[in-house]
Each structure stands twice: as structure tokens, then as C-alpha cells.
Amino acid sequence: MKSLLILAIVVLAVWLWRSGRRDVSGSNRSAPPSAPPDPQEMVRCAHCGVHLPRSDAVAGRLGLYCSAEHRQSAEA
């Protein structure tokens, strides 16, 4: 009967260890999917050359700019 108790403890310990490892690997696996959306396409201002996210860029006739001022300066 004592060996049955020890077996139960061992099984419980292994189960806890495995579930704990699954949690760790699960959190590690959930990190990369959140990373890919982050890297935004970087574009270069056609006037001053600064790099900025494409979503922040101002589109002009000759290219993309970091601001409306640089678009005006470059295309005026």
C-alpha cells in the first residue's frame, strides 16, 4: 500500500512537471506570433534620409517623406 502512495506521488510530480513545462513552452510559443506583426516596413525619407515606419510616412509625387514639410521642400 505504501508503494502505491509513492507511485501516486511520482505520477503527480511528473504530471505537474509536464504541465509546468507545457506552460513555459506555450508562453514561449505565443511570443513569436506577436512579434511578426510588430516589424513594420521601414521606408526612407526622400528628402532627409531618415528611416520611419511606412504607416508614418507621407506619400508624395517623388517618393515617401518623414513629414509634410519635407515633402513640400523636396517637391516644391
Ligand SMILES: [Zn+2]
Ligand atoms: Zn525627412
